[in-house]
Amino acid sequence: MAHYPFHKTGKPWPRNQWYVAAWSHEIETTPLQRKLLGHTIILRRLRNGHISAVSALCPHRRMPLASACIDENDQIVCPYHGATFSGAGHCTSLPFQKHVPDTMHLTAFATAETAPFIWIWEGNASEADMSLLPDIKPLKLSAESTLIFGFGYRHVRARAQIILENLFDESHISFTHTHSLGTRCASDRNPADLAITDQPDYLAFRHASPCRQTEDGMLSLFPSLGQFMQVEYRSELYGVSLINTVGTETFSCREDGTHVALSGCMNFLHGITPETETTTHYFIAATRDFATDSKEYTDILAERNFLVIDEDIRVLEAIEPHLEEAETQPEPNFTTDAAGIRVRRRIETLLEDA
Ligand code: FES
Ligand SMILES: [Fe+2]
Structure with missing residues (x-):
């Protein structure tokens, strides 16, 4: 694909930037599935108020996790075979074995919230740069x-x-x-x-x-x-x-x-x-x-x-x-x-x- 109007770069949008992912009021403790920047993601609000954004499919057999229950430890429970995932995407337990395969984790995305906006970082979560988060104070939203x-x-x-x-x-x-x-x-x-x-x-x-x-x-x-x-x-x-x-x-x-x-x-x-x-x-x-x-x-x-x-x-x-x-x-x-x-x-x- 030529990526009009960016033929020269061959890329569709800038990476390592913050993008609006949702309105604050859209995200509750129940997962919301949304495709953002080419990634299918589930967004949910953790009990500590932070926003979790992780890849939406269970790595085991690709079960979409949007319909998953949240357990008493604020973890996602895969509705197919019961793997549990933390808000950061780590698989914390499997029902029938202790060993968790290396590939059994969800990709985590960095998020930030400046109400009414929830932002997602397009890039490696570990490199999320808060200094690039748009300063919206001049909008006097609060x-x-x-x-x-x-x-x-x-x-x-x-x-x-x-x-x-x-x-x-x-x-x-x-x-x-x-x-x-x-x-x-x-x-x-x-x-x-x-x-x-x-x-x-x-x-x-x-x-x-x-x-x-x-x-x-x-x-x-x-x-x-x-x-x-x-x-x-x-x-x-x-x-x-x-x-x-x-x-x-x-x-x-x-x-x-x-x-x-x-x-x-x-x-x-x-x-x-x-x-x-x-x-x-x-x-x-x-x-x-x-x-x-x-x-x-x-x-x-x-x-x-x-x-x-x-x-x-x-x-x-x-x-x-x-x-x-x-x-x-x-x-x-x-x-x-x-x-x-x-x-x-x-x-x-x-x-x-x-
Ligand atoms: S598809 Fe999720 S544990 Fe099997
Ligand atoms: Fe217009």
């Missing part, structure tokens, strides 16, 4: 003022990289999202206006609307707004698997556009993790720190976000089956592809380094 809502999941029949790049491509909005976001003029976002922040585990593209007189309708959402306001938008890549699209950061400002105070922020979180080379897990959520007690607003925003994402998925799933046959055709880039291409180059560099 702040009392932050409401996290609209949790969702989609299985996408398209490779992760095109989903990632799509989230940094604003030029498709007017054409792909006509039913959800409307038809904004294709030229109202000039890619040259993007301010870029480029750090080792963080890449962001920011642009701002012009300063304008505050409309009455905005005051019901942001009572602290003054006479003038400005809205900023941002697309952020945390590590390789988490994208935050800052839907709006609304500032109260002076007439000349200088900011006085941040009146409210809304984020859309996208966890993008390869399942296989051509299929992807898409974890969805949103946050906001204004009008947090309006259930109606929550429902409207969440529903619209799902609509937006489903519109993206429709396009990306239409493209995916043709990527191999189109492999030899040159792919022209537009000026509006600048952010997406920068994301592509960043991932490509990680692939070359790995």
Whole structure:
């Protein structure tokens, strides 16, 4: 397989990185089977609260362990012949013999949890590097003022990289999202206006609307707004698997556009993790720190976000089956592809380094 768009490296995704494996609330003491990064894995929460991620099949006769019982010692008991496995994947006992063959163990994967995300390390568990775990503190997810809502999941029949790049491509909005976001003029976002922040585990593209007189309708959402306001938008890549699209950061400002105070922020979180080379897990959520007690607003925003994402998925799933046959055709880039291409180059560099 040619691994579009990474023909040069011949690899589908970067290794030795953290990827979103699940939402925290999905993982309980009962095992959950999920294929992540080409590995079929069972995830479960141990009694000490840690997350265990081990290969999903018993080595003996390949019994899937997702339906296994957990014994009084918090171990998995294979439903076929009763081998027991610890949370780290060690086979601790066999019912009819003392000797445990060397190959009788599950592969363990390193995990980490920064709620609401559970992360998995793509690489040897012993080499898991906590310093590479994306720092999501700027998202203020645990702040009392932050409401996290609209949790969702989609299985996408398209490779992760095109989903990632799509989230940094604003030029498709007017054409792909006509039913959800409307038809904004294709030229109202000039890619040259993007301010870029480029750090080792963080890449962001920011642009701002012009300063304008505050409309009455905005005051019901942001009572602290003054006479003038400005809205900023941002697309952020945390590590390789988490994208935050800052839907709006609304500032109260002076007439000349200088900011006085941040009146409210809304984020859309996208966890993008390869399942296989051509299929992807898409974890969805949103946050906001204004009008947090309006259930109606929550429902409207969440529903619209799902609509937006489903519109993206429709396009990306239409493209995916043709990527191999189109492999030899040159792919022209537009000026509006600048952010997406920068994301592509960043991932490509990680692939070359790995
Ligand atoms: S298949 Fe698990 S012990 Fe035999
Ligand atoms: Fe989109």
